[in-house]
Amino acid sequence: MIQQQINDFEMRMLERPSYDLWLEQRNFYLENRMIMTEDQQFELLMQLVVNSLDIGQMYLSLDYVAILNELTRHTKSNQDKLRLQSIRTSISFYYGSPEMKRKESILYLKTIQQSDIELTMKLKHISNWLYVRLFYHDEFGWDLLKVLSFIEAEIKLETLIDIWHENQAACPFLPANVCRLFLVLGKKEEALKWVNAYHMYVGRQSSTTFGSYIEATMRSYEALLTKNFEHFEHFSKERVFLLKEKNMLDILMVTYEEIIRDAKIYGCTPFLLAIYRLQIADFEAGLMDEYQMNTQTYRSYQEVVTWKEMMYFDSFTKLYNRMFFDEFPKETVTACAMIDIDYMKSLNDQFGHQAGDEAILLLSKSLDAFATEYLYVMRYGGDEFVLFWIGETSKVAYLSDILYRSINQMFLLSQQETITFTTSMGVAIRQADESFDDFFARTDASLYKSKKSGRHQLTIDEFSNL
Numbered sequence: 001m002i003q004q005q006i007n008d009f010e011m012r013m014l015e016r017p018s019y020d021l022w023l024e025q026r027n028f029y030l031e032n033r034m035i036m037t038e039d040q041q042f043e044l045l046m047q048l049v050v051n052s053l054d055i056g057q058m059y060l061s062l063d064y065v066a067i068l069n070e071l072t073r074h075t076k077s078n079q080d081k082l083r084l085q086s087i088r089t090s091i092s093f094y095y096g097s098p099e100m101k102r103k104e105s106i107l108y109l110k111t112i113q114q115s116d117i118e119l120t121m122k123l124k125h126i127s128n129w130l131y132v133r134l135f136y137h138d139e140f141g142w143d144l145l146k147v148l149s150f151i152e153a154e155i156k157l158e159t160l161i162d163i164w165h166e167n168q169a170a171c172p173f174l175p176a177n178v179c180r181l182f183l184v185l186g187k188k189e190e191a192l193k194w195v196n197a198y199h200m201y202v203g204r205q206s207s208t209t210f211g212s213y214i215e216a217t218m219r220s221y222e223a224l225l226t227k228n229f230e231h232f233e234h235f236s237k238e239r240v241f242l243l244k245e246k247n248m249l250d251i252l253m254v255t256y257e258e259i260i261r262d263a264k265i266y267g268c269t270p271f272l273l274a275i276y277r278l279q280i281a282d283f284e285a286g287l288m289d290e291y292q293m294n295t296q297t298y299r300s301y302q303e304v305v306t307w308k309e310m311m312y313f314d315s316f317t318k319l320y321n322r323m324f325f326d327e328f329p330k331e332t333v334t335a336c337a338m339i340d341i342d343y344m345k346s347l348n349d350q351f352g353h354q355a356g357d358e359a360i361l362l363l364s365k366s367l368d369a370f371a372t373e374y375l376y377v378m379r380y381g382g383d384e385f386v387l388f389w390i391g392e393t394s395k396v397a398y399l400s401d402i403l404y405r406s407i408n409q410m411f412l413l414s415q416q417e418t419i420t421f422t423t424s425m426g427v428a429i430r431q432a433d434e435s436f437d438d439f440f441a442r443t444d445a446s447l448y449k450s451k452k453s454g455r456h457q458l459t460i461d462e463f464s465n466l
Contacts (some may be wrong), residue, residue, distance in 0.1 A: 056248020095298030317364035
């Protein structure tokens with residue numbers, strides 16, 4: 001019954017997104033969350049956040065993004081993590097500080113590159129990421145020719161129109177975003193190809209607000225490319241009025257900025273005055289006050305998120321820290337390793353504390369290379385590191401051996417002198433019904449055994465049956 005209702009919400013919102021339907025979804029979640037499976041919660045919350053964007057009021061979903069972050073911390077697929085990063089990037093785009101906009105866009109690109117997803121979904125995410133890059137390329141010094149090269153490397157441009165034509169529903173904004181890329185780069189012929197393809201394959205889609213908005217956007221780009229400034233003014237105003245009619249304040253503010261930038265680039269001075277007058281009228285009507293209030297709400301939320309991130313990460317190594325260790329859900333840990341540098345005090349005394357710091361940093365980077373969604377690497381304190389495995393344990397011994405081979409003897413150059421240092425490691429696998437404290441004590445004991453036996457070795461706890 002719950003799954004059927006979730007599916008029904010998705011279909012209804014696709015047909016006609018509205019604030020009333022969003023409230024209905026939100027209330028259904030609040031009333032039924034305690035009896036939903038984790039997957040059902042994830043799907044409904046994803047709908048709520050995406051739908052808040054569709055109605056132009058994404059600030060409504062800030063609380064649910066925090067819950068989604070928790071739901072994806074350990075168990076969700078790379079595709080789900082990509083969906084979530086897309087949302088984080090969109091929220092920061094509308095509400096975030098400049099630094100947050102930049103950070104989330106860079107994370108979005110990395111997540112796209114690391115995710116093995118089918119072509120249609122990749123196209124959708126590249127389209128979303130492209131618009132952010134286009135909008136802030138001046139502020140952050142992003143090279144649009146490199147952006148174009150990235151798209152060409154991922155999906156050949158000569159086939160891109162055909163791919164989009166076959167998957168229009170999945171990435172409706174792609175024509176506008178690619179057309180704008182060529183428009184800003186001054187590649188008129190390439191931009192007009194997308195205008196013509198859009199008119200050929202889509203035509204006017206007045207049945208939905210977004211359909212009409214995309215149509216007006218493409219018409220305004222076409223007007224710029226053909227220097228028909230009267231049409232540019234007409235379709236730009238149509239974009240604004242469509243968004244105001246539906247109270248889509250997030251998208252309205254971004255659209256104002258985009259239109260003003262285009263008008264300046266193409267010298268539409270009389271229209272600049274007209275668009276500024278529209279903005280003034282919106283301020284007087286209180287629309288801008290509401291938008292700014294929403295922006296402040298998100299930035300306050302950002303401060304909390306940033307503070308939490310600072311709490312859980314070691315400032316020197318950038319690995320998870322002791323507080324993250326303390327708050328980690330211990331019931332999920334199935335295997336553990338402890339690692340430290342041999343004779344750390346002697347290294348500091350002989351070569352200085354800067355060399356000791358460099359050794360810690362080198363080891364931390366080497367360990368971080370092995371981190372996955374199933375293996376968490378933490379700086380436990382000083383030169384000591386802890387690794388948590390979650391999930392299946394059959395390959396822990398094998399992976400521990402590979403990891404230790406990579407760190408058992410390391411080299412660094414300090415003051416033009418080559419310094420060699422070694423590490424010791426202990427591993428244990430959790431037994432059925434074993435408490436975390438007992439399990440962690442076995443891990444510590446295995447590290448101690450490595451130390452007592454002469455250091456520079458790996459010990460796997462004898463009770464782990466490996």
